Amino acid sequence: MKRTLFYMLLFAVIFFCAAPFIWQIITSLKPSGELTSLPPLVSMNPTAEHFRSVIYRHQLVRFILNSLIVAASTTGLSLLLGSLCSFGLAKLKVPFSSPILAIMLSVSIFPPIATVSPLFIFIRALGLRDTLLALVITHTVFSLPLSVWILTNFFKTIPDDIYHAARIDGCRSFHIFYRIMIPLSLPAIVTTAILVFIFSWNEFLFALTFTSTSSRTVPVAITLFAGTHEIPLGEIAAASVIVTAPIIILVLLFQRKIVAGLTSGAIKG
């Protein structure tokens, strides 16, 4: 009896989380004529027309490529700067190291809207408007606090003895960094990479303001999706399904790492 209740509640939770996705898939497969009528809930004549349309007519592939380039570059840069910085903060003597860490973390609570107007002027002055580089720069900076936080916490768990031993053997600190620290920290680095990637892939405000046509990312493209006559419901659904699929795979594969990354610091600190 108690067990049945448990599974019923569990089912309700799963349904609440998954139903909008399922509905999106169902909608994306409906022929245009059936989109604006209910019932039937599920179409008897599923079609791939909306998928073809978003790929061939709406250049979705291009926006996906933009998003991929931005998210991948952001992840790489954020990890590079973040891991160097974390190594310094966790293992070396840095003057004012706790205020530096505090400044970095305080950036993560900055409301993006409060910095968007100066950044817009800044980016325009540099001639970076409507470029992917503008997004890579801003995303990297706004993801740095997260990278530094997770990696510093992880580096601190690696014993100092390893560092001392390597030093005595004559290793320079930079060699210790990339020969010893980086390989030992791979799990934390993968976790950080996933979180930064998802952050950049999903970011909207900067992408909306700094890009106009050629450098649009997926969230912006989906927002500004407009049909010639009416709201292209089928296309929006198809596009949503296409951009959600990789995230679903990422989450299914790496849910443990994502959970570890989200909870690192929040629980201990």
Add this chain to the structure above:
Amino acid sequence: MINKDRGIRYVAPALAVLLLITAYPVFYVLYLSLHRELLIFKISKFIGPDNFFFLFQDDRFWNALKNTVYFSTLSVSVELALGLCIALLLNRSFRLKGVTRAVVLLPWAIPTVVSARMWELIFNSDFGVLNYLLGAHINWLGSPSWAIHAAILVDIWKTTPFVVILLTAGLQIIPGELYRAARTDGAGAWKVFRTITLPLLLPVILVVLLFRTLDAFRVFDVIYVLTGGGPANATETLSLYAYKILFQTLQFGYGSAISVMVFVCTGCISVFYIKLMTGSTPR
């Protein structure tokens, strides 16, 4: 800690870009907020705090502030309550636990705008599945009183997973002996929850509240896509209002003044929670 190395060389690059892209804009936005700044006409004139005086008489600003506070309060409290229930539900061993956790994570992982688009379809008043299932004819996104709640529902759906993940992790570090001891003493489930789970979970709950309140307070994506602030500004939040003034009317001075207010509110919220946190963990 090692003495000989100058660690600052490792820290400097990250610190430099961070200061350039965040500290500098914070000062620049203050500077802008004290100017009449019209980008297209190349007008930039120092006007002191006039933008702020105007702001305090601007009904649309107060409306946006009210909407933002209402949105944050309601969505964060429901997320916390719902998240706590789900975390307690998942905090036991059962088959397919990994898959369940992954499904619960999904709404958090997808772009907010995509989730808003998904719900837009569900909320459609003429052929949306929600009205169909309820057998109702509610104009979810078109009527002022429903629209803000529709946006809150989407936010709850999208961010409860985050709350669940943090609370589940918090539950796992509560020592099992405590529960067993309480059981032997004959404490009921509610008593155990009230006297053991809740107090020990409190630090994590405060962290969750801090993150979520800050996040909800700067809400932009969901509302931009779902309602655009309408109908009749019923869902316009501070971030959205600032965005419209900045990039639709191109008044960079006044828009920056609104941004500064968002910043000030965010700062107050952080200080409030950090005070609570340092008060709740005796050291």
